[in-house]
Amino acid sequence: xxxxxxxxxxxxxxxxxxxxxxxxxxxxxxxxxxxxxxxxxxxxxxxxxxxxxxxxxxxxxxxxxxxxxxxxxxxxxxxxxxxxxxxxxxxxxxxxxxxxxxxxxxxxxxxxxxxxxxxxx
Amino acid sequence: xxxxxxxxxxxxxxxxxxxxxxxxxxxxxxxxxxxxxxxxxxxxxxxxxxxxxxxxxxxxxxxxxxxxxxxxxxxxxxxxxxxxxxxxxxxxxxxxxxxxxxxxxxxxxxxxxxxxxxxxxxxxxxxxxxxxxxxxxxxxxxxxxxxxxxxxxxxxxxxxxxxxxxxxxxxxxxxxxxxxxxxxxxxxxxxxxxxxxxxxxxxxxxxxxxxxxxxxxxxxxxxxxxxxxxxxxxxxxxxxxxxxxxxxxxxxxxxxxxxxxxxxxxxxxxxxxxxxxxxxxxxxxxxxxxxxxxxxxxxxxxxxxxxxxxxxxxxxxxxxxxxxxxxxxxxxxxxxxxxxxxxxxxxxxxxxxxxxxxxxxxxxxxxxxxxxxxxxxxxxxxxxxxxxxxxxxxxxxxxxxxxxxxxxxxxxxxxxxxxxxxxxxxxxxxxxxxxxxxxxxxxxxxxxxxxxxxxxxxxxxxxxxxxxxxxxxxxxxxxxxxxxxxxxxxxxxxxxxxxxxxxxxxxxxxxxxxxxxxxxxxxxxxxxxxxxxxxxxxxxxxxxxxxxxxxxxxxxxxxxx
Numbered sequence: 001x002x003x004x005x006x007x008x009x010x011x012x013x014x015x016x017x018x019x020x021x022x023x024x025x026x027x028x029x030x031x032x033x034x035x036x037x038x039x040x041x042x043x044x045x046x047x048x049x050x051x052x053x054x055x056x057x058x059x060x061x062x063x064x065x066x067x068x069x070x071x072x073x074x075x076x077x078x079x080x081x082x083x084x085x086x087x088x089x090x091x092x093x094x095x096x097x098x099x100x101x102x103x104x105x106x107x108x109x110x111x112x113x114x115x116x117x118x119x120x121x
Numbered sequence: 122x123x124x125x126x127x128x129x130x131x132x133x134x135x136x137x138x139x140x141x142x143x144x145x146x147x148x149x150x151x152x153x154x155x156x157x158x159x160x161x162x163x164x165x166x167x168x169x170x171x172x173x174x175x176x177x178x179x180x181x182x183x184x185x186x187x188x189x190x191x192x193x194x195x196x197x198x199x200x201x202x203x204x205x206x207x208x209x210x211x212x213x214x215x216x217x218x219x220x221x222x223x224x225x226x227x228x229x230x231x232x233x234x235x236x237x238x239x240x241x242x243x244x245x246x247x248x249x250x251x252x253x254x255x256x257x258x259x260x261x262x263x264x265x266x267x268x269x270x271x272x273x274x275x276x277x278x279x280x281x282x283x284x285x286x287x288x289x290x291x292x293x294x295x296x297x298x299x300x301x302x303x304x305x306x307x308x309x310x311x312x313x314x315x316x317x318x319x320x321x322x323x324x325x326x327x328x329x330x331x332x333x334x335x336x337x338x339x340x341x342x343x344x345x346x347x348x349x350x351x352x353x354x355x356x357x358x359x360x361x362x363x364x365x366x367x368x369x370x371x372x373x374x375x376x377x378x379x380x381x382x383x384x385x386x387x388x389x390x391x392x393x394x395x396x397x398x399x400x401x402x403x404x405x406x407x408x409x410x411x412x413x414x415x416x417x418x419x420x421x422x423x424x425x426x427x428x429x430x431x432x433x434x435x436x437x438x439x440x441x442x443x444x445x446x447x448x449x450x451x452x453x454x455x456x457x458x459x460x461x462x463x464x465x466x467x468x469x470x471x472x473x474x475x476x477x478x479x480x481x482x483x484x485x486x487x488x489x490x491x492x493x494x495x496x497x498x499x500x501x502x503x504x505x506x507x508x509x510x511x512x513x514x515x516x517x518x519x520x521x522x523x524x525x526x527x528x529x530x531x532x533x534x535x536x537x538x539x540x541x542x543x544x545x546x547x548x549x550x551x552x553x554x555x556x557x558x559x560x561x562x563x564x565x566x567x568x569x570x571x572x573x574x575x576x577x578x579x580x581x582x583x584x585x586x587x588x589x590x591x592x593x594x595x596x597x598x599x600x601x602x603x604x605x606x607x608x609x610x611x612x613x614x615x616x617x618x619x620x621x622x623x624x625x626x627x628x629x630x631x632x633x634x635x636x637x638x639x640x641x642x643x644x645x646x647x648x649x650x651x652x653x654x655x656x657x658x659x660x661x662x663x664x665x666x667x668x669x670x671x672x673x674x675x676x677x678x679x680x681x682x
Binding site for chain 1: 578
């Protein structure tokens with residue numbers, strides 16, 4: 001796995017925002033992701049997809065910041081979906097017992113289908 | 122002080138010796154000569170034996186007043202010695218009568234303040250003794266002061282009616298008493314003639330090196346006045362039992378087979394055994410592996426209590442930094458030599474120093490008892506390794522941690538047949554990725570599947586960021602060692618600074634974490650889930666995390682993969 005400098009790309013699709021955390025998700029990176037997410041929340045966007053296809057390692061600080069995002073969306077009545085997790089990412093979430101508290105999909109399309117089905121409301 | 126003896130249950134296999142000494146104390150006649158010359162190699166427990174006997178006489182077998190005096194370099198000037206000796210005797214005597222150790226331990230209050238205590242105990246003779254001694258002080262006569270102090274226990278025995286058992290620790294140093302400058306008094310030990318020759322006060326005397334003490338007692342004034350008593354090493358089973366019980370008390374699981382072998386190596390020396398256990402505890406060992414033993418041992422002889430013990434012994438004989446370096450050179454030459462005594466002329470040529478400069482240090486080292494030729498049958502391996510460690514530090518300029526590693530590698534080569542890699546990373550942002558990159562290559566070398574490699578990469582990232590967050594040290598570096606075997610990968614991450622020990626994984630509750638402000642603390646849980654073993658130890662000023670991964674066959678890619 002290559003660890004590259006972190007950046008967050010986002011794409012708005014209707015009432016859903018897809019965030020692409022790219023690179024090594026650590027403290028600074030995690031905070032920029034939280035801030036990006038919060039900025040969409042403040043605009044009334046409550047459906048968030050985190051697409052990890054471009055994410056390298058996620059360290060424990062990164063994980064704790066993901067928990068902040070989960071909490072923030074839960075409190076604001078939003079929904080967070082995780083997609084495109086690599087084996088090491090999903091194993092990590094599994095090991096920490098986080099998967100029971102996350103909506104995980106194979107890819108963005110699956111997440112969008114979930115939103116379209118109305119199950120998230 | 123005589124009251125700081127170790128618990129009697131830890132003082133094993135010396136019951137017969139204590140009984141014999143008690144008999145001497147009780148009668149003064151049961152022993153062959155009325156005095157005992159206690160001989161043993163250093164660390165075998167001579168001082169502790171005296172303290173144990175003192176404790177018994179003080180608290181249990183009443184009737185004999187114990188008096189313990191340890192000769193010290195700082196109190197060898199006659200007038201200092203006299204005041205120190207007299208003070209300690211009076212206080213210990215009063216402490217005994219009142220069964221109050223604090224009277225002996227508090228040396229700061231002037232003796233005059235104790236006169237009311239003496240009066241209330243009807244010790245009129247003691248008040249006379251104090252007055253007489255005060256007169257010697259006013260007269261400024263060091264010889265009279267020393268004689269007055271030394272005869273105080275005799276007076277006490279004669280007038281107080283109780284035998285006084287005098288215990289002299291490091292008695293060989295009495296031969297270095299002086300009036301104004303070292304060596305200005307001829308045969309100062311003869312000051313003790315009357316004391317040792319009286320039947321009122323039996324004496325037990327220890328000293329090191331034994332040869333020096335013995336030579337004192339072949340002097341005609343002392344000849345035949347002392348019986349020799351030897352304290353040998355602990356037998357293997359007793360040594361192991363001591364080691365095992367100390368480990369158990371500190372929550373360290375013993376490995377009988379390994380530690381038995383190790384006790385032989387330590388030569389049944391109780392001091393070494395106790396220091397080893399303390400070291401195991403300091404390093405937070407919970408169970409004993411061969412590597413743990415050698416690691417703690419190498420720590421002990423390079424920077425632990427054993428190092429400081431031998432270092433202070435050397436300091437007794439060689440005071441200056443230059444002398445110490447030369448002593449290290451002499452000792453290392455001697456450990457490589459089969460001769461009984463190095464020949465000064467040759468040594469001077471080998472070391473490149475003038476014989477006139479060499480001789481004082483050579484003499485000092487010779488009487489320190491630290492010389493043991495390579496051919497010695499009862500070789501003290503610990504002392505030998507201390508000498509090597511001392512030489513590395515004093516002469517070769519090797520840092521203490523490196524010295525420890527070199528000693529450890531002599532007995533336990535890192536990783537056996539493993540490939541070892543070491544690296545140092547700075548505590549700066551993203552430096553952990555450099556370590557993870559090393560793991561990536563190691564994983565490739567080991568042909569590990571990418572999933573396994575990535576997990577191990579994550580574990581090392583966690584360990585490094587943990588070190589960065591918690592070390593608090595000015596030395597902003599992390600030391601990494603990778604030991605690679607076909608079926609095992611071990612990664613050691615060391616960081617200087619304060620010790621960090623995480624809580625248990627059980628304390629992490631995902632529900633609580635989700636609703637709590639603090640969502641941190643996943644690092645060690647993650648490491649424990651990824652690796653087969655995660656150990657956290659304390660090594661000198663470093664926290665050490667050892668990550669071990671046992672490689673399963675299905676985690677290795679086949680050629681066809």
